Amino acid sequence: MEFYYGLAQTIGVHTLLGLSAYIVLLTGQVTMAQAAFFAIGAYTAGMLTVLAGWHLVPAIGAGALTGAATACAVGFPALRVKGLMLVVATLAFGEGVRLFFFNFDYQVARGEIRVGPLGGEGFRQIRFFQENGWTTGEVMLFIWVFVLLAMAILWWFDRSRYGAVLRAVGEDELAAQSVGINLTAVKVSAMTVGGAVAGVGGALYAHYTTHIEHANFGVLLATFAIAYPIVGGLRNVFGTLAAVVFVQALLVEGLRDLGDWRNLLFGALIVLAMNLRPQGLFGGRRA
Amino acid sequence: MLDFLQAASDGVLFGTTYALIGIGFTLVFGVMHKLNLAYAAASIGAAYSGLIILQAWTAAPAWAVFLAAFIAGGLIGWMVYLTCFHFIPLSHPLAPLMATVGMLLLIDEIIVHMTDGMPQNYPAVYDDVMLRIGEFMVRGDLLLVGAVSVLCMIGLLALLYRTRLGLATRAVSQQAVAAQLCGIRVGQVNAMTFVITGLVGGLAGALIGASVGALSPLLTAPLTVKGLIVTVIGGLGSIPGAIVAGLLVGGFENVFQLYRGVTERDLYVMLLLFAFLVFRPGGIFAPRGGRD
Numbered sequence: 001m002e003f004y005y006g007l008a009q010t011i012g013v014h015t016l017l018g019l020s021a022y023i024v025l026l027t028g029q030v031t032m033a034q035a036a037f038f039a040i041g042a043y044t045a046g047m048l049t050v051l052a053g054w055h056l057v058p059a060i061g062a063g064a065l066t067g068a069a070t071a072c073a074v075g076f077p078a079l080r081v082k083g084l085m086l087v088v089a090t091l092a093f094g095e096g097v098r099l100f101f102f103n104f105d106y107q108v109a110r111g112e113i114r115v116g117p118l119g120g121e122g123f124r125q126i127r128f129f130q131e132n133g134w135t136t137g138e139v140m141l142f143i144w145v146f147v148l149l150a151m152a153i154l155w156w157f158d159r160s161r162y163g164a165v166l167r168a169v170g171e172d173e174l175a176a177q178s179v180g181i182n183l184t185a186v187k188v189s190a191m192t193v194g195g196a197v198a199g200v201g202g203a204l205y206a207h208y209t210t211h212i213e214h215a216n217f218g219v220l221l222a223t224f225a226i227a228y229p230i231v232g233g234l235r236n237v238f239g240t241l242a243a244v245v246f247v248q249a250l251l252v253e254g255l256r257d258l259g260d261w262r263n264l265l266f267g268a269l270i271v272l273a274m275n276l277r278p279q280g281l282f283g284g285r286r287a
Numbered sequence: 288m289l290d291f292l293q294a295a296s297d298g299v300l301f302g303t304t305y306a307l308i309g310i311g312f313t314l315v316f317g318v319m320h321k322l323n324l325a326y327a328a329a330s331i332g333a334a335y336s337g338l339i340i341l342q343a344w345t346a347a348p349a350w351a352v353f354l355a356a357f358i359a360g361g362l363i364g365w366m367v368y369l370t371c372f373h374f375i376p377l378s379h380p381l382a383p384l385m386a387t388v389g390m391l392l393l394i395d396e397i398i399v400h401m402t403d404g405m406p407q408n409y410p411a412v413y414d415d416v417m418l419r420i421g422e423f424m425v426r427g428d429l430l431l432v433g434a435v436s437v438l439c440m441i442g443l444l445a446l447l448y449r450t451r452l453g454l455a456t457r458a459v460s461q462q463a464v465a466a467q468l469c470g471i472r473v474g475q476v477n478a479m480t481f482v483i484t485g486l487v488g489g490l491a492g493a494l495i496g497a498s499v500g501a502l503s504p505l506l507t508a509p510l511t512v513k514g515l516i517v518t519v520i521g522g523l524g525s526i527p528g529a530i531v532a533g534l535l536v537g538g539f540e541n542v543f544q545l546y547r548g549v550t551e552r553d554l555y556v557m558l559l560l561f562a563f564l565v566f567r568p569g570g571i572f573a574p575r576g577g578r579d
């Protein structure tokens with residue numbers, strides 16, 4: 001049972017990551033910075049619970065806030081450039097953040113051991129759940145509360161006027177602008193919401209793995225973040241969830257018996273899926 | 288001062304490989320307005336194919352390995368085109384991007400699978416040659432990298448500006464619909480662009496292998512990032528821009544490696560990129576406006 005709880009935790013956190021890219025993708029922007037916001041949320045929340053002794057819930061809130069603030073700050077200069085330039089700008093930002101954490105030391109003596117982030121070795125002993133005696137099942141439920149909350153909020157956004165505005169910008173910027181939509185405001189706000197969701201995901205990730213390091217937040221994670229909504233389709237938030245289950249449960253865990261061949265199949269299946277269903281596995285006719 | 292010059296010149300010579308990778312990204316973007324994220328992985332993969340020749344023919348001279356990498360690059364480029372672009376309708380711009388990501392993972396995994404994840408030695412060329420000018424030295428292998436890259440760039444520019452295929456390629460990149468109306472087979476031009484960039488990439492991969500002395504799948508992610516940075520700094524779609532930016536990034540990172548160490552140097556490359564995005568978002572050679 002522990003195994004399935006662990007799998008559900010991974011799926012939950014990756015769903016948050018995917019959702020953070022989903023809302024940005026609705027505006028037609030491809031962002032490779034979600035792993036960076038995820039990392040910022042993870043380090044912020046981890047440092048607050050471990051070094052400052054905060055409770056987890058406000059620490060997650062702080063992770064969301066720093067994620068959102070960074071996303072907003074990145075959004076303004078980065079969104080001056082469009083389309084593929086943005087892919088590169090956000091990719092470089094993500095790598096920059098990863099390299100920042102690679103060089104980031106802030107350790108405090110706690111009894112016998114020193115705790116806190118230590119450059120390339122990463123940040124160990126984020127043991128909030130263990131110290132407070134949470135079981136794996138409880139942690140899983142805790143994570144899924146946040147996942148469902150994020151899904152509900154984004155679902156509501158999607159149904160509201162705001163969602164229509166986001167999709168209008170994604171469909172045709174010129175047309176959206178000509179009916180009086182402020183492109184910068186829409187894109188930066190989508191980026192900010194995405195940053196907050198990624199920050200929450202990162203905060204939860206840091207606490208259930210207990211050890212984070214810069215290598216966790218590389219280009220690969222950023223790619224996964226946009227892969228989930230694209231593979232799942234942009235019709236609604238459930239596409240992203242379904243894609244996470246497809247990738248994490250079916251491809252990563254389900255193919256485990258295949259050993260070495262699993263990783264080969266993984267890339268090939270993504271290529272195949274995109275050829276057969278370019279609108280996403282669960283997308284509508286027009287994404 | 289001498290250290291600075293030394294680091295800068297080594298960096299600029301190695302930067303020619305970044306320029307080649309940047310050209311590959313920029314050409315595909317110019318012609319198709321799409322990003323081929325599998326490109327750097329394909330280039331490294333092609334360089335690995337050169338090693339297969341070595342297994343069959345242990346005494347193979349370095350040029351044979353390079354030639355094999357060159358040809359394999361073209362083949363892999365064509366395969367990437369077929370699997371990631373040819374069958375996906377234009378109305379779904381995100382799908383080919385994602386497909387190239389899948390291809391990137393696939394190529395990486397094939398390499399890991401074939402080599403058990405071990406770095407492979409690559410035949411170094413002229414690594415014992417040193418040109419000395421007083422205290423200043425130029426490494427022979429880096430000089431070869433620079434020379435071959437420059438020759439490759441000249442060949443590419445000649446192809447683009449002196450042949451009918453080049454004319455068609457430039458026409459498609461300016462206005463695909465108008466080019467099609469003039470009787471240019473856009474699909475064929477697209478496929479040829481992938482083959483040509485693949486050939487260039489294979490050569491770049493082999494040069495990187497030769498100057499580093501080894502190949503590892505770990506090279507693909509940084510090379511993808513560097514190539515994209517070069518593309519943006521140079522201006523999307525601009526070949527001279529990619530060349531200048533490649534040399535700039537190569538020199539810049541080596542100088543910062545000298546002063547700030549290897550773990551921090553890429554951070555400064557990112558800062559350089561952001562400086563360009565803020566002050567000159569179009570890149571060094573911004574393409575003329577109003578293409579579409």
